[in-house]
Amino acid sequence: MTEREHSDRPVRLLLVDDEAHFRDAIARRLEKRGFTVSKAPDGGTALEILEKDPIDVVVTDVKMPGMDGIELLGRIKDLHPEIEVLLLTGHAALDDGVAGIKAGAFDYLTKPIELEQLAGKIRHAHDKILREEEKRREAEFRRQVEEQMIVTERLASLGTLSTGMAHEINNPLAIIKESAGWLSMILDKPEMADMPRRSDFRKGLEKITDGVERARRITHQLLGGVQKRSETIVDVDLKDLAAESTELVAREAANKGVEIVHQIEPDARRIRTDPYALRQALINLVNNAVQATQSGTVAIAARRAGGAIEIQVRDTGPGIPAEYRKKIFEPFFTTKDPGKGTGLGLYVTRNILEKLGGGIEVESSVGKGTTFTISLPVAEPTGADGRNKRNPR
Numbered sequence: 585m586t587e588r589e590h591s592d593r594p595v596r597l598l599l600v601d602d603e604a605h606f607r608d609a610i611a612r613r614l615e616k617r618g619f620t621v622s623k624a625p626d627g628g629t630a631l632e633i634l635e636k637d638p639i640d641v642v643v644t645d646v647k648m649p650g651m652d653g654i655e656l657l658g659r660i661k662d663l664h665p666e667i668e669v670l671l672l673t674g675h676a677a678l679d680d681g682v683a684g685i686k687a688g689a690f691d692y693l694t695k696p697i698e699l700e701q702l703a704g705k706i707r708h709a710h711d712k713i714l715r716e717e718e719k720r721r722e723a724e725f726r727r728q729v730e731e732q733m734i735v736t737e738r739l740a741s742l743g744t745l746s747t748g749m750a751h752e753i754n755n756p757l758a759i760i761k762e763s764a765g766w767l768s769m770i771l772d773k774p775e776m777a778d779m780p781r782r783s784d785f786r787k788g789l790e791k792i793t794d795g796v797e798r799a800r801r802i803t804h805q806l807l808g809g810v811q812k813r814s815e816t817i818v819d820v821d822l823k824d825l826a827a828e829s830t831e832l833v834a835r836e837a838a839n840k841g842v843e844i845v846h847q848i849e850p851d852a853r854r855i856r857t858d859p860y861a862l863r864q865a866l867i868n869l870v871n872n873a874v875q876a877t878q879s880g881t882v883a884i885a886a887r888r889a890g891g892a893i894e895i896q897v898r899d900t901g902p903g904i905p906a907e908y909r910k911k912i913f914e915p916f917f918t919t920k921d922p923g924k925g926t927g928l929g930l931y932v933t934r935n936i937l938e939k940l941g942g943g944i945e946v947e948s949s950v951g952k953g954t955t956f957t958i959s960l961p962v963a964e965p966t967g968a969d970g971r972n973k974r975n976p977r
C-alpha cells in the first residue's frame with residue numbers, strides 16, 4: 585500500500601462508553617467529520633469488535649462498570665499493539681489520565697470534552713500510526729535487501745570457492761591418478777611378475793583410481809553449476825540416461841531396501857539436450873531421494889506434456905516440511921550432518937536446468953514423500969545435415 589492510500593483512508597474509530605446517550609451523540613458528530621465510528625458499551629464488547637474489525641484508534645471512557653478504561657487499554661496494548669488509545673477521564677480524575685499515559689495511552693481528555701479537541705487528538709494518533717507503519721515497511725524492506733545481499737554474498741563466495749577448488753583439488757587429483765597409472769604400468773612389466781603380493785598392489789591401485797574418479801566427479805559437479813561449460817546438445821535417450829543416473833546409488837538403495845523404478849513413456853524417450861548436464865541434475869535428485877528414503881520406492885519417470893518433457897523423481901521418504909521447501913534451492917542449505925551434505929545439490933541442479941531452458945519444481949507431503957518435477961522443452965531432432973536445429977515451440 586502506498587502512503588497516499590493510507591492517508592486517504594478514513595480513520596476507523598472505536599468509541600467505548602457505558603453511557604448510551606453520550607456515546608451516540610459523540611459518534612454522530614465524529615462521523616460528520618469524516619471518521620468511521622464503531623461503538624461499544626463496555627470493554628468486553630470492545631475487545632470482541634477489535635478481534636474482527638480493523639480499527640485504528642480506540643476512544644474509551646475510563647470509568648466504566650466491569651472492565652475500566654485503564655484495564656481495557658492494557659488488554660488492547662497486549663493484543664493489538666499497533667492500535668492507539670485515547671482516554672476520556674472524569675473531570676476530577678487527572679491521576680487516571682497520567683496512569684493511562686504510563687500504560688501506553690496516546691493521550692487523554694477530561695470530560696466534558698470539546699469535540700474539536702477530540703477530533704484533533706484522534707488525527708494526531710492516526711498520524712502516529714501511519715508513521716509507525718511506514719517505519720515497519722522500511723524495516724521490512726531493509727530486512728529483505730539484507731537477506732538478498734547475504735544470498736548474493738554466498739553466491740559470490742561459492743564462485744570463488746569453486747574456482748579455487750578447481751586449482752587446489754583437481755591438480756593434485758590429476759597427479760594421483762597419473763601416478764597410479766604409472767605404478768600400474770610398472771606392475772605389468774615382466775620383471776615384476778614374481779613380486780610378492782602383486783595382486784594386492786593391483787587392488788590398491790584400482791581403489792585409488794576409483795576414489796580419484798569419484799573426487800573428480802564432485803569437483804566437476806560444483807564447477808558445473810558455476811562455470812560456463814560449452815554445451816554439447818545431442819539426441820539423448822532418456823531411458824539410458826535414467827539408468828546411468830541411478831547406477832551410482834544402486835548399491836546404497838539395495839542395502840537400505842529401497843527399490844528404484846524407471847517409468848519412461850515411449851513418447852518421452854528422446855530429447856535434444858546436454859546429456860552431461862541433465863545426468864548431473866538427475867544424479868543429484870536421485871541421490872537426495874535415496875538418501876531420504878528408508879525402505880520404499882524411488883521412481884524416475886518421464887512423460888510428454890505438450891511442448892515439454894516432464895521428468896519426475898519421486899520418493900516415498902519423509903517429505904520436506906513447508907518451512908524448508910522454499911530454502912532447499914538456496915546454496916548451502918542442508919539438513920544433513922556437518923560433512924555429510926554440501927547443500928549445493930539442488931542449487932546446482934536448478935542452475936543446470938535453467939541453462940537447459942527448463943525448470944524444476946518440488947511438491948512434498950510430510951510423512952508421504954517428495955516429487956521433484958523437471959520440465960524441459962522438446963527440441964526438434966537433428967536435421968539431415970546433422971546440424972542442431974532447436975525448435976522451442
Ligand SMILES: Nc1ncnc2c1ncn2[C@@H]1O[C@H](COP(=O)(O)OP(=O)(O)OP(=O)(O)O)[C@@H](O)[C@H]1O
Pocket residue numbers: 868872873876899901902903904912913917918919920924925926927928929930931954
Ligand atoms: N527427496 C528429498 N526428501 C527429503 N528432503 C529432501 C529431498 N531432497 C532434498 N531434501 C532436503 O533439501 C536439502 C538440500 O538438498 P541439496 O541436495 O541441495 O543438499 P544436500 O543433499 O543436503 O547436500 P549434498 O547435495 O551436497 O549431498 C537437503 O539437506 C534435505 O533437507
Ligand SMILES: [Mg+2]
Pocket residue numbers: 868871872925928929930
Ligand atoms: Mg543433495
